Amino acid sequence: MRLRYIVLLLLAVCAFSACTDNPSISKRHRRSGNLLTPVSSGNPYEVMVVADDSVWTGYAGKAIQTILDKPLRGLPQDEPQFHKSHITEKHYDHITNLFRNIFRIQIGKEYTKAKMLVEKDVHSTPQMIITLHAPNQFEASIYITEHTKDIESLFTSEEINREANDLYFKHNVKFAKAVKEMFDCEFYIPVDIRKMKIGEDFIWASDDGLSSIQNICIYSLPYVSQKMFTKKPYIALRDTVMKHNIPGGQPGMWMQTNPEFVYTKNISVGGQFAMEARGLWEMRNDAMGGPFISHSRIDEKNGRVIVVEGFVYAPDKMKRTMLRRLEAALYTLETPKDENGKD
Numbered sequence: 001m002r003l004r005y006i007v008l009l010l011l012a013v014c015a016f017s018a019c020t021d022n023p024s025i026s027k028r029h030r031r032s033g034n035l036l037t038p039v040s041s042g043n044p045y046e047v048m049v050v051a052d053d054s055v056w057t058g059y060a061g062k063a064i065q066t067i068l069d070k071p072l073r074g075l076p077q078d079e080p081q082f083h084k085s086h087i088t089e090k091h092y093d094h095i096t097n098l099f100r101n102i103f104r105i106q107i108g109k110e111y112t113k114a115k116m117l118v119e120k121d122v123h124s125t126p127q128m129i130i131t132l133h134a135p136n137q138f139e140a141s142i143y144i145t146e147h148t149k150d151i152e153s154l155f156t157s158e159e160i161n162r163e164a165n166d167l168y169f170k171h172n173v174k175f176a177k178a179v180k181e182m183f184d185c186e187f188y189i190p191v192d193i194r195k196m197k198i199g200e201d202f203i204w205a206s207d208d209g210l211s212s213i214q215n216i217c218i219y220s221l222p223y224v225s226q227k228m229f230t231k232k233p234y235i236a237l238r239d240t241v242m243k244h245n246i247p248g249g250q251p252g253m254w255m256q257t258n259p260e261f262v263y264t265k266n267i268s269v270g271g272q273f274a275m276e277a278r279g280l281w282e283m284r285n286d287a288m289g290g291p292f293i294s295h296s297r298i299d300e301k302n303g304r305v306i307v308v309e310g311f312v313y314a315p316d317k318m319k320r321t322m323l324r325r326l327e328a329a330l331y332t333l334e335t336p337k338d339e340n341g342k343d
Helices: 059-071 135-146 147-167 173-183 231-245 320-330
Strands: 008-009 024-027 047-048 083-086 102-108 114-121 128-134 196-198 202-204 214-220 255-269 273-282 289-299 304-311
Touching: 024 128, 047 059, 059 083, 059 135, 059 147, 083 214, 102 147, 102 196, 102 231, 102 273, 114 289, 135 147, 173 196, 173 202, 173 214, 196 231, 202 231, 214 320, 231 255, 231 273, 255 289, 289 320, 304 320
Parallel strands: 047 083, 047 102, 102 128
Antiparallel strands: 008 024, 114 128, 196 202, 202 214, 214 304, 255 273, 273 289, 289 304
């Protein structure tokens, strides 16, 4: 099988001023990683900031900390979208430079204006280094603030890309086969999410967690109109599907959406339209609940909408990392091709 999978990706090495405001979705045809470089250190969604102490506690440092500490939308409690750490330039050496995500701030009179450089796999693999050059802290802080969305997207897209890439090579084969047979789609999920329930145009898989449960499901709906990709109709359709397919432990219990905490936006996956929804689910007449994220995609060949969703149940636990892991899997979905070989 030819290697094809969906990833979020900006240019591997680019001058930041040349980057677009919104990250594009692209496909890669090789496994990411450079065999000549060591494996990077750090955990997903961890960013190490390299800056002198005066910069870290000054305008520029506070600007980047504001971005990293920003709560991730759609979680039941505030959790920063990134975990941050800080070292000074003198401690940036052959050990610390192996970190997976690095944001480096360099202030000097030799720089005429603020500018960023994005590099990949420089000292380790996988790795992304964003270096900001600026003549002073004030200009550095202004630049960081003005490019908040770009910085968020760069680190987020790279992490999603890494996870989605790994899923092609190591995924739940039984689930992928069931999805192919039922929906004629390619869709890859982590191997530990292996308990599976098959319904009518619906497949649900979950892991064996004792104190937390990670879930992924895929289902299809007949395409009616573009209104299906708006918030209220989406919630109504989701509640109908979940009530039928994910009942609770007792009569009168089923999964439903908390409409007050749902956020939707249009995105591009592999150059194709998709609607992302994230928010909170709850079990009707029960105390269970948690966060979810979903992608709704159009299957033009079959005149239907394919929805893939990840949701978490993890009371008393932080949920960002678990939900982010499921989010990456959603980007592996490939809808059926038409007679011209197009998605």
